[in-house]
């Protein structure tokens with residue numbers, strides 16, 4: 156049977172339990188073989204992360220150590236220049252083969268900005284999109300993105316019938332945690348413990364990350 160692979164890209168600055176829980180629930184909802192977390196090297200659509208790629212990746216590695224169904228994929232770090240998702244998906248399609256089911260997972264907030272992404276319509280040449288319904292967010296009702304969604308939308312249960320080319324919208328339980336909040340807690344001298352995996356919190360303290368300097372996200 157073709158492999159079913161979920162993909163969650165992000166800055167992971169730092170990774171927290173909201174990311175991990177969402178990845179795990181998406182895996183269960185779609186019966187995926189695995190979900191890969193892909194740290195972004197140079198985000199094209201936002202300010203440079205507060206911590207360099209190597210350290211963000213090391214935190215992810217520690218976060219995933221005890222979870223066999225979530226994996227780290229560091230291919231964006233091995234490419235120079237902006238980390239365009241379409242390039243990442245093309246590279247995944249090459250390495251996983253034509254039959255693999257590839258599902259790029261993104262929050263509804265990110266989906267609303269999709270038309271700003273480099274070659275956004277080509278994303279579906281390589282993968283499906285799974286849009287996660289987040290509180291306070293709704294699907295676009297009109298315009299280019301709404302029409303595109305209408306053309307490509309299928310029910311989540313039908314998404315993996317083909318290797319790529321469709322969009323589904325899925326509700327999952329989401330933990331109200333953001334990396335922005337974690338960074339500001341640390342900068343204010345407050346504790347983010349229990350919002351992120353213990354080994355990640357240990358690493359942050361050991362390297363004194365996020366304590367000083369301006370917020371860049």
Ligand code: ATP
Pocket residue numbers: 163164165166167168172173174177260261262263265329330331332333334335336372
């Ligand atoms: P920041 O606060 O720095 O913007 P973030 O916590 O939103 O960071 P990102 O690395 O930007 O994290 O997010 C990566 C992916 O994880 C995005 O698709 C985003 O929608 C999703 N995500 C972020 N926080 C949560 C959460 N609490 N629950 C579920 N998904 C989340």
